Amino acid sequence: RKEVEQDPGPFNVPEGATVAFNCTYSNSASQSFFWYRQDCRKEPKLLMSVYSSGNEDGRFTAQLNRASQYISLLIRDSKLSDSATYLCVVSPSGGSYIPTFGRGTSLIVHP
Amino acid sequence: GAGVSQSPSNKVTEKGKDVELRCDPISGHTALYWYRQRLGQGLEFLIYFQGNSAPDKSGLPSDRFSAERTGESVSTLTIQRTQQEDSAVYLCASSSLQVGKNIQYFGAGTRLSVL
Numbered sequence: 239r240k241e242v243e244q245d246p247g248p249f250n251v252p253e254g255a256t257v258a259f260n261c262t263y264s265n266s267a268s269q270s271f272f273w274y275r276q277d278c279r280k281e282p283k284l285l286m287s288v289y290s291s292g293n294e295d296g297r298f299t300a301q302l303n304r305a306s307q308y309i310s311l312l313i314r315d316s317k318l319s320d321s322a323t324y325l326c327v328v329s330p331s332g333g334s335y336i337p338t339f340g341r342g343t344s345l346i347v348h349p
Numbered sequence: 350g351a352g353v354s355q356s357p358s359n360k361v362t363e364k365g366k367d368v369e370l371r372c373d374p375i376s377g378h379t380a381l382y383w384y385r386q387r388l389g390q391g392l393e394f395l396i397y398f399q400g401n402s403a404p405d406k407s408g409l410p411s412d413r414f415s416a417e418r419t420g421e422s423v424s425t426l427t428i429q430r431t432q433q434e435d436s437a438v439y440l441c442a443s444s445s446l447q448v449g450k451n452i453q454y455f456g457a458g459t460r461l462s463v464l
Contacts, residue, residue, distance in 0.1 A: 280457070281455035281456060281457050281458055282392070282440075284452055284454075325391075327453075329451045334405075335380055335397065335444070335446055335451055336394060336397050336405060337451060337453065339384075339391060339392045340391065341390070341391030342391060
């Protein structure tokens with residue numbers, strides 16, 4: 239089983255739609271969780287951290303379910319500019335500082 | 350500078366040549382990471398530095414790959430005797446290793462093409 243798994247998509251949605259991505263992780267001791275965004279031929283950039291209580295940033299909502307070991311990202315009122323690949327990132331606990339990146343979920347928002 | 354800087358941004362080389370890729374992390378960031386990303390693929394971890402030491406080199410694909418970091422700052426990734434399968438974007442990231450907030454900041458990458 240891969241350490242971090244994501245549905246590669248692509249998710250093809252119209253402008254204004256609500257779309258949700260899930261990510262599952264295998265290491266139950268994982269400590270920190272993030273969503274990154276990667277535009278085509280660009281570097282990944284932090285979108286938002288994911289907290290146990292869930293957190294929201296504008297149109298974006300991230301949630302963590304430790305019992306089921308998954309993270310979700312909800313995007314409301316999709317914009318054309320949201321088209322990108324969304325990477326789930328899980329950081330371990332303990333002495334390791336090497337995060338694990340999922341392969342990403344591709345989102346295409348069309349007019 | 351304000352962000353992670355990588356050079357060159359593009360490198361075209363002939364098979365068998367050596368190449369050196371450079372990364373300037375964000376000032377004060379303890380941790381530095383190198384990744385490889387082939388076209389259409391996910392990030393592949395190569396090596397991680399904490400200060401000038403590399404506690405984890407497990408991702409280096411072969412002994413043709415090596416990396417060093419000096420002054421807890423600049424890092425270079427060297428690929429010897431390049432092969433066509435080395436063609437990829439090489440990304441560098443740095444982090445301040447705050448507890449519970451290991452946020453990585455990426456450079457724009459070096460796009461390596463081996464002919």
